[in-house]
Every structure is written in C-alpha cells, then in structure tokens.
Amino acid sequence: MTLYFEDIEPGLTRDCGSVAVTREEMLEFAERYDPQPFHTDPEAAAASMFGGLIASGWLTAALSARLLVEGYMNDTASVGGRGMDDLRWHKPVRPGTTLSVEIEVLDTRAGDNPAYGHTETEVRTTDDEGDLVLTMVGLGLVEKREA
C-alpha cells in the first residue's frame, strides 16, 4: 500500500535492511568519485591514520540511499528529495562490512503546495558491530492523497 503525505507521521520507523560493501566496489567507486589515496590505494591507506582501505563516505551514503529507497521511499508517493541535513560519517567503513539502515520520520509539514507536503526523515546506518557509521536527515516531498 502506497503511503501518501497524510499517512506519514513523526515517529514512523522502518527497518530498511542490509547490504555488504566489498573491497572491489570500494575501489571502483573511489576511483571514479572520490580519488583520495586512503580510498583508492591500499598502500597509501595502510600508511594513513586509517591503517588500511576505507570506503568513500559517498559510497556509504549512496548505499544508505539505496536501502532507504528500497525499504521506504518506493513504498511512498515520493516525488524525490530536496536535500540532506547533518550528514555525518561517524566511523570508517572497512571492506566486507555489512551496512544496515533504519529510518525514523522526525517531522512533517503540509506547506502551501496543494500537491505535496514536506517530510524530514533521519537515516541511521550501522555496521556489523552495531556502531553508527553514518547519520543524515533527508528532506522529502511526498504527494498528498487528495491531489
């Protein structure tokens, strides 16, 4: 059942599932999108403060987005996102880590547009140890049922 704006209330939570990050995907993504040495070069990474390869924070964000989309947004009448507040990378992500995402709606606002309303949704991404690796607050637009 598709959730419309009227169906979404602060406190709504969803477990959005998990995805594993491979070393291969980490290197491929970083080569294209985030060529910092500790993301692309195993030797440079070993010599860095991280002591080994870590995932680009943008890969962690993109994989979190995938789980958010599959586990929540595609079940809503979402018309896309306006942006993200307070994106934070809390802990390095190593090859082989399984990332899990849960979300919680923090706020909703009907706004002036008759067609859609605004939502604020916190995204929390954890690693295999249950430690937070990423948090962010998505600013969404969701169709109103009566529209």
Added chain:
Amino acid sequence: MTLYFEDIEPGLTRDCGSVAVTREEMLEFAERYDPQPFHTDPEAAAASMFGGLIASGWLTAALSARLLVEGYMNDTASVGGRGMDDLRWHKPVRPGTTLSVEIEVLDTRAGDNPAYGHTETEVRTTDDEGDLVLTMVGLGLVEKREA
C-alpha cells in the same frame, strides 16, 4: 605545494573544473544506488513531474565530490571529511549535462587537536546554463604544519 591548515583561510576559492554526466552513467548509478523510477526507467521518468530521466542527486553529489577532491582536497593535507551540512539539490540534472564545481572556504577553526584543524568549505555545482544544481558545506579535517 600542499596546503596545511595554517594556509587555509576563509575566502579562499578554487575553480575545480567540470565533468559531463552521461545517460549511461545515470542509469547505471541509479540501478545500484538510487532505484527511484524517475532515475532508472525512461518511460516512468517521462510520465513523472520531471518529464524525463534525471540524475540521482547522489550521483550529482558524488561527481561534485570528485571535482572537489581533484581540484582542492588532494592539494591539501586533508585527512578526510567529517560530514556535509545543508546539501541541497536545486535543479534536476539531465543526461549530457556538464557539471562545474567551485568551492569557497567559509570558516576555519584550530580546535583542540594539535595534529589537525577544522575547515568549512562551500561546494557550488552548476550546469551548462550556469544554474546552481547542488550546494553543500563540507566539514573537513586538515593537518597542521607543525604537527
């Protein structure tokens, strides 16, 4: 010449160059990281409010990150980013668009750690028409020279 924390002052700007977004990359990225119909399915996209395929905002962010890294961060003694504030997608990005990035250091803060200081850097991404498509403020950590 590598820039250390002491070399970085508010008002520092850099032109970080350009990159083109192809339809193929848009579809491939969205399939893996952002499977919303208006990013992955040309027919669904044509029927959506966008009237055609648009890039995942995360692809726009990742390509902006690439230009930021190549045009600025890799010339600094950066030890990575803590996060991003106020990420906003201002305008849809269509296939074939060339994205250009410029950055401006907004603030710096020495903090308590003798090894590195904090920087806040605004990233502004524009399209072929010079319109803003993305803005965000990166929270960076940069080594101190004396460390």
